[in-house]
Amino acid sequence: MLDERKLAVLRAVVEDFVSTNEPVGSKALAERHNLGVSPATVRNDMAVLEEQGYITQPHTSAGRVPTDKGYRLFVDRLSQIKPLSAAERRAIETFLAGAVDLDDVVTRTVRLLAQLTRQVAVVQYPSLIRSTVRHVELVPLAERRIMLVVITNTGRVEQRVVDLPDVVADDQVAHLRALLNACLDGCRLGRVAETVADLPERLPEGDRPMATTILSVLLETLVERHDEKIVFAGAANLAGDFSVGLREVLEALEEQVVLMRLLGEANDHSALTVRIGSENPYSGLHGTSIVAAGYGSGDNELARLGVLGPTRMDYPVTMGAVRAVARYVGQILAGS
Amino acid sequence: MLDERKLAVLRAVVEDFVSTNEPVGSKALAERHNLGVSPATVRNDMAVLEEQGYITQPHTSAGRVPTDKGYRLFVDRLSQIKPLSAAERRAIETFLAGAVDLDDVVTRTVRLLAQLTRQVAVVQYPSLIRSTVRHVELVPLAERRIMLVVITNTGRVEQRVVDLPDVVADDQVAHLRALLNACLDGCRLGRVAETVADLPERLPEGDRPMATTILSVLLETLVERHDEKIVFAGAANLAGDFSVGLREVLEALEEQVVLMRLLGEANDHSALTVRIGSENPYSGLHGTSIVAAGYGSGDNELARLGVLGPTRMDYPVTMGAVRAVARYVGQILAGS
DNA sequence: CTTGGCACTCGGGAACACTGAGTGCCAGAC
DNA sequence: GTCTGGCACTCAGTGTTCCCGAGTGCCAAG
Numbered sequence A, B: 001m002l003d004e005r006k007l008a009v010l011r012a013v014v015e016d017f018v019s020t021n022e023p024v025g026s027k028a029l030a031e032r033h034n035l036g037v038s039p040a041t042v043r044n045d046m047a048v049l050e051e052q053g054y055i056t057q058p059h060t061s062a063g064r065v066p067t068d069k070g071y072r073l074f075v076d077r078l079s080q081i082k083p084l085s086a087a088e089r090r091a092i093e094t095f096l097a098g099a100v101d102l103d104d105v106v107t108r109t110v111r112l113l114a115q116l117t118r119q120v121a122v123v124q125y126p127s128l129i130r131s132t133v134r135h136v137e138l139v140p141l142a143e144r145r146i147m148l149v150v151i152t153n154t155g156r157v158e159q160r161v162v163d164l165p166d167v168v169a170d171d172q173v174a175h176l177r178a179l180l181n182a183c184l185d186g187c188r189l190g191r192v193a194e195t196v197a198d199l200p201e202r203l204p205e206g207d208r209p210m211a212t213t214i215l216s217v218l219l220e221t222l223v224e225r226h227d228e229k230i231v232f233a234g235a236a237n238l239a240g241d242f243s244v245g246l247r248e249v250l251e252a253l254e255e256q257v258v259l260m261r262l263l264g265e266a267n268d269h270s271a272l273t274v275r276i277g278s279e280n281p282y283s284g285l286h287g288t289s290i291v292a293a294g295y296g297s298g299d300n301e302l303a304r305l306g307v308l309g310p311t312r313m314d315y316p317v318t319m320g321a322v323r324a325v326a327r328y329v330g331q332i333l334a335g336s
Numbered sequence C: 001c002t003t004g005g006c007a008c009t010c011g012g013g014a015a016c017a018c019t020g021a022g023t024g025c026c027a028g029a030c
Numbered sequence D: 001g002t003c004t005g006g007c008a009c010t011c012a013g014t015g016t017t018c019c020c021g022a023g024t025g026c027c028a029a030g
Helices: A004-020 A026-032 A039-051 A068-078 A086-097 A102-117 A170-184 A189-196 A205-224 A246-254 A256-263 A315-334 B004-020 B026-032 B039-052 B068-078 B086-097 B102-117 B170-184 B189-196 B205-224 B246-254 B256-263 B315-334
Strands: A120-124 A133-142 A145-152 A157-163 A230-233 A273-275 A288-295 A303-310 B120-124 B133-142 B145-152 B157-163 B230-233 B272-275 B288-295 B303-310
Touching: A004 A026, A004 A039, A004 A068, A026 A039, A068 A315, A086 A102, A086 A315, A102 A120, A102 A230, A102 A303, A102 A315, A120 A246, A120 A256, A133 A170, A133 B133, A133 B145, A145 A205, A145 B133, A145 B145, A157 A205, A157 B157, A170 A189, A170 A205, A189 A205, A230 A256, A246 A256, A256 A288, A256 A303, A288 A315, A303 A315, B004 B026, B004 B039, B004 B068, B026 B039, B068 B315, B086 B102, B086 B315, B102 B120, B102 B230, B102 B303, B102 B315, B120 B246, B120 B256, B133 B170, B145 B205, B157 B205, B170 B189, B170 B205, B189 B205, B230 B256, B246 B256, B256 B288, B256 B303, B272 B315, B288 B315, B303 B315
Parallel strands: none
Antiparallel strands: A120 A230, A120 A303, A133 A145, A145 A157, A273 A288, A288 A303, B120 B230, B120 B303, B133 B145, B145 B157, B272 B288, B288 B303
C-alpha cells in the first residue's frame, strides 16, 4: 500500500513541519532530506499520502501538513523514542533527589517535566487505592474531637478532623489506634473497608459509637473521596502557539476530571500512551496531543504523569522525556 | 485643581472604558452619562485630565483611555466598593462550608474567587509562622525512622520522615512527644525555636541524640522552609484578553516568589490592597492589576488572597468580591 | 465659562495588483 | 512502469492606495 519511500516522505513531512511549523512543500523536502528523487516524484507520493488521509493541505497551493492519522503512523512506525542525554539524566536525578516529602516530589516532577519538554506537564498524585497503609494515627484535639491521620507507603498523608458523639478518654483512643494499626498495617487501601468491617464488634460496648464514627470517616477519606489529585505546570509554554485553542486548554487543565481522563486509565504496566489530536476524549483539545506514562514503585502502577502540547510536537523527544521522568519518579518513591 | 465635574468626567471615562474596552470619545460620553454639558466642554475637561496624566489617547484622533494614574484616582476617590448580592453571599457560604480540610478550603476558595470575578484568583496557604501549634505527633515507622507530624491551629498539617542516629524504644518516643506537646501547645510557630532550645537538657542522657535530630528537622520544617504555598485558578479567564502579555502573566503565576510579592506583604489588619499596572513590582505584569486582601481567623492576618486581571477591570465589583471572600474564609478557618 | 462650528488628523477597512511558493498534469526519458 | 523536467494555474500574503468617519483642538460668539 505505502512503499518504503512514501513512508520516508511522510516521516520527512512530519519532521519538517514539527521543526518549522509551516506547511512543507515538495521542493524544500526533496532538498533537505536527501531522498534521491526529484520534487516531482515527491509530489506524486504526497498526492497518494493525501488521498489516504495522512497529510493535507491547509489551502490549495500551500505545502502539506500531517493529519492526526499521519502523526499516528509516524509515532507507531516511523519514529524511535529518543533517549535523554547524559547531562539531562543527571539533571533529573539531582533535581528530584532533593525532594523532602511527597508534595515536594510531585511539585518538582511537574516542573522538571515542563521544563524538559517545554510543554505543559501534568502529574497525578500517587493513587490512594493502590497504596498501602503505613500507619494510622489518632490525635486527640479536644474532649470530643480527634484528628485522624493516615500515612501511606507512598508518603501521602491524609488527615481529617472527626467530631465524636461522646466524650472519650485517651486510653480508649489509644486502644483503638493500636487495634487499627494491627489490622491495617500494609493493607491495600482498596481493601480497608472489608478489613475493618468487623472491628467494632471486637471492642467493648462503650467504645463502639466512637469507633464507628471514626471508621466511617476513615472510609470516606480513603475510598469515597477518590480525589486523585492532579497538578500541572508550564502553562506559559502554551502561550504564543496559536494552533491550539488556548482558552479551551486552560479550562481543561483546571478541570480535575477532564485531566484524569486525559492521562488515561492506568493500563498495563506503565506503558507510554500517546493520544493525538482528535483521538482524545475531550472536544476542546483537538489540536493538542497527550503523551502519558504510568509510574510506580516496583511494578504496580501508582499513578500517571504526562505532557500536553500541540499536535505538532516533537514526539520522539517528548516520549523520551516522559518515560525517563516516570522511571526516576518511580525510583524516588520506592526509595523513601 | 480638579473640580467636581472633571472628576465626574474621569469616572465616566473609566467606567465606559471598562465596560466597552474601547477608547471613549467626548460625544459618546456626554450622551451616556447625563453630565448636563456639551461634548465641547467635555473635551476641554479631557484635555486638562490628559495634561495632568490621568488619561491618554492611544493615537491622535482616538478617544481617551485611563492611565494607571487615572485608575488610581478612580479607586481611591471616585468609586465605592460594591457589595455582593445576597444570592452571591449565600453561594459563597454554602460552597465554602462544604470543605472538609484545609486543602479543600483553599482549593474551593481559589475557584470560587476565580468564578466570581471572572479573573485569575490567587490564594496563599495560611502562613506557618503566624499559626500556632495545635499538636505534635511522632509516629514510629521503623526502628530508626519516625514520622514527625505537626498540626497547626489553621488545620495545616506538615509532616516529615526523620532518620534517627540510634535505635529508639517506643516509650522514649512517647516521652519526647509528651514533652513536646506540653511545651509547644498553642505556641506561635515563629517562637518554636526559642521554646525548644533547652529541651534536650531536660531529657535523660540517652535520649538526647534522638531529640536533637528530631528538633532540628522540626525547626527546618517550620522555620527555614518558609514555603508559603500558593495556588491559583482561572487562568482561562486571561485568554482572549490581548491587553495583557499572556505569556508573562502565566510565567509569573508559576513563580511562587513573584506571586508572593504580588500579593504583598501582610500589612495592617487585612486591608484591601490594589496594585495598578506599573505600580506592581514585576515588570512582566504591566497591563495587569492586583486586588488583594489579608484573611485570618480572628484578628491576626494568616495569609493573603487576591485577584489578578487586566488594568481595565471593574474595580468596585472585584474589590467587593475579594473582601467578601476573604472574610468568609477567615470565618471558616476560625470555626474549624 | 460654555457652546457650536470648523478644519484637521489618522487608524482601520476596502479594493486592487503583484509576487512567489506550491500544485497538478503531461509528455518524454530511463 | 516509474521517474523527471516543464508548464500553466492557484491562491495566501503583502504592500499600496484610497476613503471614511470618529474624534480632536481651536476659535469666536453667547
